[in-house]
Amino acid sequence: MAQNPNLVRGTLDLLILKSLTWEPLHGYAVSEWIEKVTDGSLLMEEGTLYPALHRLAEKGLVEAEWGLSENNRRAKYYSLTHAGKGYLEREAASWAAYTNAVAKALAVESPIP
Amino acid sequence: MAQNPNLVRGTLDLLILKSLTWEPLHGYAVSEWIEKVTDGSLLMEEGTLYPALHRLAEKGLVEAEWGLSENNRRAKYYSLTHAGKGYLEREAASWAAYTNAVAKALAVESPIP
DNA sequence: CACCTTCCCCTTGTAAGACAAGGGGTAACA
């Protein structure tokens, strides 16, 4: 399913990190979480998800560990690091502020206020 | 001033088109409008703005015409086409829906609802 | 006069990152 790449950018990391808030999840479960929590409006390509997870690990925002899934399959579990928690909070706030500003701009009704 | 490119993506076209809602503006005025309307939180690089305007013109969403600015300078005025209006409405709605979904996802408090 | 600032336009190169389209492998079940 095709998303708008320009919309996904800037929220992808946030959503991934958020999905790991409570417990470690493997990649497949992360994508399921995102799909569920957005009522199916955001379907994550695997070619998008996995590189993103690797980037986040590279930055030290998540940690990976091989394990076994509920379905008895080899799976790589990602967990939020301390740095990842902080990053999530800051970036979520910044994202909210930005989208708020844009929403206001798009709602302007008088020319050149 | 450095923005977060990942946030700008997906809102840039929207903001530009919105600025042209009432009357044709030249590029410089578009960037001023955006800066003003976002309380200075979004400063548009010229190397971002002008290519974006050209892309929008290429897609037939805006039309360009050379004119003279209030300050007596040569300036290229952009105006919204019919297609541009429609695009703005649709994409603004889609953007709002998407950011809403993300906002909800980021506000989730229970694990895996 | 020379100089500076403001206004106004543009281009090139770089880097990031979403996506399409491939790949592989294992468990469970019909």
Next chain:
DNA sequence: TGTTACCCCTTGTCTTACAAGGGGAAGGTG
């Protein structure tokens, strides 16, 4: 045995924000 669901990954392509440059003309100031 075949099929489906689960789970991981990579490569190449394309878009596009940004940095860093370019130029030129108007109006003011020293």
